[in-house]
Amino acid sequence: MSIDRETFDAASEGELADLSTPERVLGFLAAHADRAFEASEIASRTDLDPGAVSTALSRLKERGLVEHKATYWAVIDDPDRLESYSGYEHATALFDDQLGEEDSDAWREHAPDESHPTENA
Structure with missing residues (x-):
């Protein structure tokens, strides 16, 4: 996985080396929480x-x-549960450094008022 130069310069070697495979996978899915991916694409x-x-x-x-349907995987939509996972904080901190921290107020402003039809099935 690549990281931007700013993260490379700011992070210690230990911080970059300590990210486990599950943390990297969870961090990737959390950074793309609006999508589901096949394992090969992850x-x-x-x-x-x-x-x-x-x-x-x-x-x-x-x-x-994470949730799994057919061949697709997605991060769960439960921030409290995610934050209870010890590796989540570390992974999201590195992804926040790379991609920028999520602005939950801006997200809510653009979120749909109704659930997607597939969520009612």
Whole structure:
């Protein structure tokens, strides 16, 4: 997985090395919480081994941190549960550094008033 130069310069070697495969996978999914991905795409976009990604996804699912439908994976929509996962804070901090911190007020302003029809099925 690539990181921007600012993150590279600001982070210690330990901070960059300490991010485990599950943390990287969860961080990627959290950074793209509005999407679901196939395991192969997660592996490709995070530069991780596909087998390691599949194992990480299974473990994250067992912990109730990701959801799985057909061949797609997505982060859960439960901020409290995510924040209780010890690796989540570390992963999201690195992704916030790369992508910018989420502005929840701006998100709510653009969020739909009604749920998506597939959520009612």
